[in-house]
Amino acid sequence: MKRPGYLLPLCFCAAYASGALADDTNPLCSAREEEVLHELQSAEKYGNEHRIEGLQRALSNIRAHCTDESLIADAEEAVEESREEVRDRRQDLDEALREGDPDDIAEQREELQEAEDELHSDIQQLRALQGPR
Template sequence: MRDNKNSKMTIIKGITISFLFAGSTVVLAKDDSANLTGCAKKACEVNHQLLTAKRQGNSHQVVGLNKALNNTNEYCTQNGLKAELQQKIDDTNSEIEEYKTGLKKAKRQGKHDKVKKYQQKLNDETKQLKQLID
């Protein structure tokens, strides 16, 4: 019975290592996962971060990224990704509106340093929104 458990664990470890190496190959072959989409892209990005953390010897980050990779592989769905992206877009739009309000207020008050600060934040958020939409 004990040998059977050891055999199962060996098989599971082998499969896990195979997935990691396969993911590594995908990351290296795709270089930044440019041609992947959806959950495959997300898994590839997490795997890339995992490999970087391993190379840097960051064991705490490796543990967290292993968990993230497992969760991505198990729970990731296209609808979930769309909902997550839409939430980020909505949050960014809210930030943009707040910065526009702050910018108008700073202009009315003649506070040039705040105008500059709000304009920069507005530009950054607008750029981020464009990236999210793309």
């Protein structure tokens, strides 16, 4: 399951419940704010109004609600969702193997690989947020 890149800033900001501002006490939030500002500048450069609006909402949410803990929690949730997707894709592949349709097997293998790639990416993002242990 691929997530569109333009939704990434919104995904990181949608579930923040705390009232803490993104500042030095939340360095991950400060870094996320900088990323969104950079994306916003790029969208403004190319006049992408829809993206500008979404990024402005994301920036507002970061500034109003972001905590480092919420970023990590969101990343952990993404990993769990990706793990579930991998489990589902493995079941689909097992079923295709039982049925023996070569085209379906190839399709299910490709979908499993995509799900595994996304899981790997989500795990890397989580580890980056968690920092060195």
